[in-house]
Amino acid sequence: MFRSAARACRPRITPLRTAPRAVPAPRRSFFWSSSSSSAAASATDLAANHVPSVAPDLLPLLFGVLLAHAAIDESDDEKTLHCPPWKVESFGDKGFGAVAARDIKRGERLISERPLCCWPNNISAEEAKRLFEAMSEQEQAAFMALARTDGSGGVTNLDEIRARRATNGFSIPLPAADGSMMGKSVAMVFPRIARINHSCAPNAAQAMNFITFRMEVYAITDIPAGTEITIEYVPSLITASALERRQKLRTSFGFDRCLCPVCAASPAEVELSDSRRREIKAISGSFRAGGGNREANWAKMTRIQQLLDEEGYRGLPDFGDPSFNHAFAVFRTMLSPAQGSTPLSASS
Numbered sequence: 038m039f040r041s042a043a044r045a046c047r048p049r050i051t052p053l054r055t056a057p058r059a060v061p062a063p064r065r066s067f068f069w070s071s072s073s074s075s076a077a078a079s080a081t082d083l084a085a086n087h088v089p090s091v092a093p094d095l096l097p098l099l100f101g102v103l104l105a106h107a108a109i110d111e112s113d114d115e116k117t118l119h120c121p122p123w124k125v126e127s128f129g130d131k132g133f134g135a136v137a138a139r140d141i142k143r144g145e146r147l148i149s150e151r152p153l154c155c156w157p158n159n160i161s162a163e164e165a166k167r168l169f170e171a172m173s174e175q176e177q178a179a180f181m182a183l184a185r186t187d188g189s190g191g192v193t194n195l196d197e198i199r200a201r202r203a204t205n206g207f208s209i210p211l212p213a214a215d216g217s218m219m220g221k222s223v224a225m226v227f228p229r230i231a232r233i234n235h236s237c238a239p240n241a242a243q244a245m246n247f248i249t250f251r252m253e254v255y256a257i258t259d260i261p262a263g264t265e266i267t268i269e270y271v272p273s274l275i276t277a278s279a280l281e282r283r284q285k286l287r288t289s290f291g292f293d294r295c296l297c298p299v300c301a302a303s304p305a306e307v308e309l310s311d312s313r314r315r316e317i318k319a320i321s322g323s324f325r326a327g328g329g330n331r332e333a334n335w336a337k338m339t340r341i342q343q344l345l346d347e348e349g350y351r352g353l354p355d356f357g358d359p360s361f362n363h364a365f366a367v368f369r370t371m372l373s374p375a376q377g378s379t380p381l382s383a384s385s
């Protein structure tokens with residue numbers, strides 16, 4: 038199952054789309070006693086982005102209503118909703134994969150897709166069967182058409198339903214009402230996105246949009262027509278050696294041998310890649326110890342970026358440390374200033 042959710046499926050939390058109705062200024066009436074001004078003020082506060090108290094047995098119904106009415110992002114067009122710019126082709130040992138059907142520009146959204154199912158991460162065979170049987174025939178057919186891994190990792194010896202869920206599911210942390218992550222993750226399967234294979238130097242990235250309840254995939258490089266579109270399944274691979282990545286992919290997905298260009302390169306190139314990733318790990322880890330002046334830190338970040346470039350890694354890396362991830366994202370923003378301006382220097 039995709040474990041990349043914590044970073045790559047990072048939900049984009051934005052305020053509720055439906056603007057709350059303006060609450061009139063409290064007026065004295067027989068509803069409010071003269072001593073109720075504080076109650077009136079807190080009611081005004083509540084109206085802005087309030088999550089109502091809901092009786093538990095109404096939750097499934099309300100969730101269904103919210104899903105049915107969740108607005109489509111205005112920038113979603115028919116293509117990203119229904120017809121992604123890729124063809125599904127066979128890639129031999131990797132099974133099927135997604136190939137760009139036309140030239141794709143960096144930053145393009147390739148798809149915006151609702152999950153086929155949204156299930157607990159760990160379920161028994163009986164529970165999986167029950168949930169599967171509750172799906173429509175069309176949903177069941179789409180689900181069963183997906184790949185199932187028979188590899189040697191964590192997804193062996195599973196029944197047909199759970200094996201498909203494990204091979205194709207994203208484990209997605211749910212956001213809390215205040216925008217923080219609740220820590221509880223659920224498994225979601227997106228039938229078109231599920232055809233995208235993994236790469237340790239991907240050209241696309243995925244993110245869950247909880248407003249539309251759709252997974253979105255973006256190109257992070259230009260992707261020429263005929264090129265395979267890939268995403269990263271597991272977080273923090275940028276600091277892992279080929280062997281460590283193999284172990285992580287085996288445990289999470291049951292595929293033993295990553296056939297991406299980084300892992301399938303010659304032994305000498307793999308060794309070079311390992312040494313770059315070791316250095317990235319060492320430098321990013323050195324920030325945890327704290328200290329260092331701005332110039333030294335800038336130099337370290339610059340070195341990491343150089344190593345990433347040599348590695349052909351175009352995504353925003355997950356170093357396994359949220360605060361360093363954030364610092365590096367800020368560094369990247371400073372590296373690519375608006376056109377026409379001068380990059381900020383270490384001393385500025």
Ligand SMILES: C[S@@+](CC[C@H](N)C(=O)[O-])C[C@H]1O[C@@H](n2cnc3c(N)ncnc32)[C@H](O)[C@@H]1O
Pocket residue numbers: 130131132133134183184186204205231232233234235236290291292294295296297
């Ligand atoms: C979500 S599916 C991807 C689509 C799948 N190839 C298909 O035929 O539908 C994940 C499975 O694809 C295969 N796969 C994906 N990326 C791979 C890679 N880099 N190397 C080898 N196999 C890969 C593995 O069997 C993995 O369990």
